[in-house]
Amino acid sequence: MSSSTEAGPSDSSAGVMGVSNDNLEDLRASVAAGGVDLEKGPSERGCSRKCLVATSLGQLLLIVGLVVALLCVLLIPNSDGERVVESRYSTRPHHISASVTKNVDRAFRQRSFLGEPPQWSLVGSPENLALRETMAHGEDLENVRMARNNFVLWNLHFSLNGSTGIWRDSGADSCLWDGVRCDLAGRVADLDLEDKDFSGELPRTLYMLQHLRSLSLKGNQDLGATEGLPTFMIHMPLLHSINVCGTGYTNRGINAICAKNIETSISSSSSTSTDTSGDVPPEIIVYADFSCDCCQACPM
Helix, strand or coil, rough: CCCCCCCCCCHHHHHHHCCCCHHHHHHHHHHHHCCCCCCCHHHHHHHHHHHHHHHHHHHHHHHHHHHHHHHHHCCCCCEEECCCCCCCCCCCCCHHHHHHHHHHHHHHHHCCHCCCCCCCCCCCCCHHHHHHHHHHHHHCCHHHHHHHHHHHHHHHHHHHHCCCCCCCCCCCCHHHHEEEECCCCCEEEEEECCCCCCCCCHHHHHHHHCCCCCCCCCCCCCCCCCCCCCCCHHCCCCCCCEECCCCCCCCHHHHHHHHHHHHHHHHHHHHHCCCCCCCCCCCCEEEECCCCEEECCCCC
């Protein structure tokens, strides 16, 4: 009878491989430390890889969605017809000129009631002079909105034969100009142009001030002597107060302005009956020396 003892299966395999039991345990420990679980079967390890791929794909789709949303915010015009970020805007004079003319021309093309676009190239025209004044402040105009506001106000000045230069030394920020008040977003909200010795007729580019709430022309005796208040005012959604006391304006054409209140009343009734939360435009009040359906007596 042999005195040798039979080796177990694990001992014999370790002996064949030339690896001791201690070394085998060290190998298993190092593999486990590397993130590979030897206790898991092939199917479980395959599932882990699939989950990892699915997670990575989901993260990639999320990133792509965020990029697309950001591009939409930057490139699609907002309700004012302007982009949130004008990536091509520059303070160089010819770039300012191109930005302003393109912005104004687009508004005229899209709204037939404004008529033909301004005559930019006609030397000495109000639009040409206003554009030159706007370009003169080029380095201080931070965006298209500031440039457009400046142009509209300068065009108002030159169209009404304002030769005294009431804003000439007022800087680039039109929100700080005499008689101009802006909202928190830097949009012109109120214009107080009383006693400026203006004459002529309001220019159509005034329509570009879509956030204008009140307009006072009081005391400009030669203003509006030939035409009535322009009908484009009914398309200015926030405008609710117009003061023409002591001007040349009469009730000529005023019915078109007052008609907006009828539309507002109908919209308000419809909104109430359908229980919607849509914004209803404010009614227009015209302070005037004459009478009309939406007129009130001039304040003392």
